[in-house]
Structures are given as structure tokens and as C-alpha cells.
Amino acid sequence: MSTINIRTGGAKKMLLLVSAVLVLYITASAQRKHAKGSKFPSYKSLVMAGYQGWHNTPEDGAGRGWYHYQSKGKFEPGSTNIDLWPETSEYPKLYKSPFILADGSPAYLQSAYDASTVDVHFRWMKEYGIDGVFMQRFVGEIRGSSGRNHFNQVLRSALTASRKYGRAISVMYDLSGCRDSVDVPVLIQDWKDLVDSMHITSRGNDQSYLYHNGKPLVVLWGVGFNDNRKYTLKDVGKMVDFLKNDPVYGGCSVMLRLPTYWREFGADTEKDLALHDLIRKVDIVHPWTVGRYSTERDYNRYAEVQRKDLEWCRANRVDYVAVVFPGFSWHNMNPGSPFDQISRNRGDFFWKQLSTAISNGAEMLYVAMFDEIDEGTAIFKISKNPPIGASKFVTFEPDIPTDHYLYLTGLAGKMLKKKIPLQLTTPAIKYK
Structure with missing residues (x-):
């Protein structure tokens, strides 16, 4: 009889404990400021791109000069940060630059600070079938008022344009330039501000913020x-814990941008088992x-790494995003480096990554990047007639x-969604 009482008492205590935990969970969920759903409930089957949104001009109102166009404080022929010159014919608002075109006329540029620029970019995403972008926020920049004001303006424009054109957006905190644990509160406070002031995740269940x-x-x-970064895995762990578990601002899914050889603790990875934890x-x-690779043949070697990464992720119940990029060049930023360092090869290099990632079983794609003209990885429209003179600019064939x-990115999105068959060879060129 006493045994029965002990067991009954234990069961009651367990029931009370479970009830208390359930109440806490329901209370925390009720307090959280995020909408219950989104038009984009999952990253799966989506092709997304990274969005820098960091280029300024002196007259755009941001007070940042030729930010990210300039090199070492100067923006003039022979001194620039960019290797690709944008095709500017569709931007409503442009600014005269110090550069000259082949016909002797001045070359113009757009500013990401202008809402009209962001609107054009999101219109292109819709026209070509790109599902959306990750809005980069550089923690090293948003700790100061100038960077924070700029990226807040770009994000506000993106929120408007994403709803207008039915595209997904998500916040991507770039930890490059972070200090040690002192920057953990910077990120936490910034997320709180976005949730409170911009209502970034509380715009109803038809909102455009990406859920997973x-x-x-x-x-x-x-x-x-x-590479000797000042912040540690413990610092990142604090950020993850906040984003996932905070009773008001948490309840988020988290994606980590990792080194290429994260699984086997390879050449670019910190040798610490805590990373896998x-x-x-x-x-x-x-x-x-x-x-990490520069030709279609080089990529074949990486494809085997990717297949094993996917196996690890399935075994550990973590989802996997394949990263692809069209080419690479940062000669103007780093004059000693090769010009057109990783050639696009008419899109073959890009398509090889896209098609192989999908055939390997990747369910989500990340294109690096939408507007990265500093490192020559942009997929948006690039000028066929860039300025002439002391600075060289990469052009397509x-x-x-x-x-x-x-166009290629949109086609890859259709393959990912199984709207068209998997195609290993680069699609024919589409002419307007």
C-alpha cells in the first residue's frame, strides 16, 4: 500500500511539474511579439540571395559620401572599391559620378539609401522569379548611429517593397568586425528595436518576413x-539562446553561416567540438x-564535401542551405589581386553549382549575392558599357x-520547386 502511495505522490508531482512548464510555455508564447505565421512559412524550396544594400552617394541624404563605392576615402578613376558597374537605366534616381563613359558623357550611379532603388531591385526579383533576399546588417556598423540609420532606412524600404512584390525578406546579422562579448548586447538590442519599432515580424499572417x-x-x-575573430562560440551561443528562448523577442529559427569545412574541422574552421554542439x-x-573553387572542375571536388555535409545534417536533424556564386573579382579593392579572378564563363560556373546542389539534395539555395559589386558576385543587372580610364571593370561576354x-537564378528556383526538370547543362541565353 505504501508503495502505491509513493508512486501516486510521484505521479502527482510530475503532473504538477509538467503543468507548470506548459503554463510557462503558453505564457511565453503569448507574450512574444511575432505574428503566428507568414506568407513564407519555410525556407524550403526557395532561392534567396544576399542583399548588401550598402552603397551611398554624397547627395542621397545619408551623409556617408560615396560609401562602398570609394577606396581609401577617394572615388575617382583609379580609386574605387567596385569591380562591376551597375546597369542604371531603370533607376528613377541617379547621381553623377566622377567617372566618364566611352562617349565622353558622365557615368551615373544609384544609392541604396533611396527607396526607389530598393523598389527596382524587388521588382526584378518578382520579374525573374527570385523568392527574396536576406537583408544584411553588419553589427560593426549598427553599433554607430550613421550605419544604423542607413541600414534601418534600407530595411524599411525593403519591408515596403517585399510586400508590394510578394518577395520574402529575413534579417542576416553579419558578425564580421564584431568585438568580443561587448557586441552581444548590441545585436540583442538591435533585434528588439526592429521588432518594436519596425514591427518586422508582426505585420499579420500575410507578412513577407521569412519563417522557418x-x-x-x-x-x-x-x-x-x-581567423582570430574576437568573438567566441560562447558569445554566439548567447545570441542563439536569446533569439530562440527570450520570452518576448525570442521564439525564432536560427541559421548559422559557417566555414566551408565546418563538418570535418578543415582548413578554415576553428578546431572546437563546441561548434557542432x-x-x-x-x-x-x-x-x-x-x-573556395574557381572552375566547374574545381566545384566537382567540393560537390562531394557538400554531399557528406547533407548526410551529417540529416543525421543531426539540421537543415542545410547550399551557397552558390556567379564569379568573383576584387581587383579595384585590392589592386595586387588578379582582374576577373573567378571568371563567370558565360554562366556555366554558376549553373554548375546550382544544378549540382539541387541534384545533391539541397532543398534551399542562397545566392551570393544580389548586389555585391565590390567583390564581383552580383547577379543584378550589370553594365555592358562601364566607364573607361584608370579603373577596370569586369563585363560579361x-x-x-x-x-x-x-534569369539563371529564376530558372534554378523553378528547378528547385520541381516546376521544370533538372537540367545539368547551362540553359540557352535568353535575349530580350
Whole structure:
């Protein structure tokens, strides 16, 4: 009889404990400020791109000069940060630059600070079938008022344009330039501000903010690298814990941007088992592969790494995003480096990555990047007639249209969604 009483008493205590935990969970969920759903409930089957949104002009109102166009404080022929010159014919608002075109006329540029620029970009996403973008927020910039004001303006424009054109957006915190644990509160406070002031995740169930596993998706970009970063895995763990568990601002899904060889603790990765423990706590891994291979043949070697990464992720119940990029060049930023360092080869290099990632079983794609003209990875429209003079700019082959990489990205999205068959060879060029 006493045995029965003990067991009954234990059962009651267990029931009370479970009830208390359930009440706490329901209370926390009720307090959270995110909408229950989104027009984009999952990253799966989507092709997304990274969105820098960091180029300014002196007259755009941001007070940042030729930010990210300039090199070492100067923007003039022979001194610029960019290797690609944008095709500007569709931007409503442009600014005269110090550069000259072949016909002697001045060359113009757009500013990301202008809402009209962001609107054009999201219109292109819709026209070409790109599902959306990750809005990069550089923690090293948003700790100061100038950077924070700029990126807030770009994000506000993106929120408007994403709803207008039915595209997904998500916040991607770039930890590059972070200090040690002192920057953990910077990121936490910024997320609180976005949730409170911009209502970034509370615009109703038809909102355009990207969810994953039924929760708002937030990305931490730059985790586990062995290049002597000042922040640690413990610092990142605090960020993850806040985003996932805070009773008001948490309840998020988290994606980590990792080194290429994160699984086997390879050449670019911190040799610490705590990295894998951290990965198992998040929702998605996102290995950064830009520059790790330079030809279609090089990529074949990486494809085997990717297949094993996918196997690890399935075994550990973590989702996987494949990163692809069209080419690479940062000669103007780093004059000693090769010009057109990783050639696009008429889109073959890009398509090889897209088609192989899908055939390997990747369910989500990340294109690096939408508007990155500093490192020559942009997929948006690029000028076929850039300025002439002391600075050299990469151009596509003569018969390749300015929108070729938007077109290829949209086709890859259709393959990912199984709307068209898997195609291993590069699609024929589409002419307007």
C-alpha cells in the first residue's frame, strides 16, 4: 500500500511539474511579439540571395559620401572599391559620378539609401522569379548611429517593397568586425528595436518576413572561423539562446553561416567540438563557399564535401542551405589581386553549382549575392558599357545580356520547386 502511495505522490508531482512548464510555455508564447505565421512559412524550396544594400552617394541624404563605392576615402578613376558597374537605366534616381563613359558623357550611379532603388531591385526579383533576399546588417556598423540609420532606412524600404512584390525578406546579422562579448548586447538590442519599432515580424499572417519551422528566421553570419575573430562560440551561443528562448523577442529559427569545412574541422574552421554542439541547437547551416573553387572542375571536388555535409545534417536533424556564386573579382579593392579572378564563363560556373546542389539534395539555395559589386558576385543587372580610364571593370561576354544571372537564378528556383526538370547543362541565353 505504501508503495502505491509513493508512486501516486510521484505521479502527482510530475503532473504538477509538467503543468507548470506548459503554463510557462503558453505564457511565453503569448507574450512574444511575432505574428503566428507568414506568407513564407519555410525556407524550403526557395532561392534567396544576399542583399548588401550598402552603397551611398554624397547627395542621397545619408551623409556617408560615396560609401562602398570609394577606396581609401577617394572615388575617382583609379580609386574605387567596385569591380562591376551597375546597369542604371531603370533607376528613377541617379547621381553623377566622377567617372566618364566611352562617349565622353558622365557615368551615373544609384544609392541604396533611396527607396526607389530598393523598389527596382524587388521588382526584378518578382520579374525573374527570385523568392527574396536576406537583408544584411553588419553589427560593426549598427553599433554607430550613421550605419544604423542607413541600414534601418534600407530595411524599411525593403519591408515596403517585399510586400508590394510578394518577395520574402529575413534579417542576416553579419558578425564580421564584431568585438568580443561587448557586441552581444548590441545585436540583442538591435533585434528588439526592429521588432518594436519596425514591427518586422508582426505585420499579420500575410507578412513577407521569412519563417522557418513556423518561426521567424534570423541569420548569424560568420561562426566557427579560425581567423582570430574576437568573438567566441560562447558569445554566439548567447545570441542563439536569446533569439530562440527570450520570452518576448525570442521564439525564432536560427541559421548559422559557417566555414566551408565546418563538418570535418578543415582548413578554415576553428578546431572546437563546441561548434557542432552549437550547430545542433539551431535550425539551418549555411556553409560559406565563395572563393573556395574557381572552375566547374574545381566545384566537382567540393560537390562531394557538400554531399557528406547533407548526410551529417540529416543525421543531426539540421537543415542545410547550399551557397552558390556567379564569379568573383576584387581587383579595384585590392589592386595586387588578379582582374576577373573567378571568371563567370558565360554562366556555366554558376549553373554548375546550382544544378549540382539541387541534384545533391539541397532543398534551399542562397545566392551570393544580389548586389555585391565590390567583390564581383552580383547577379543584378550589370553594365555592358562601364566607364573607361584608370579603373577596370569586369563585363560579361559580348553576347551575354545584362540580366543573364537574374534569369539563371529564376530558372534554378523553378528547378528547385520541381516546376521544370533538372537540367545539368547551362540553359540557352535568353535575349530580350
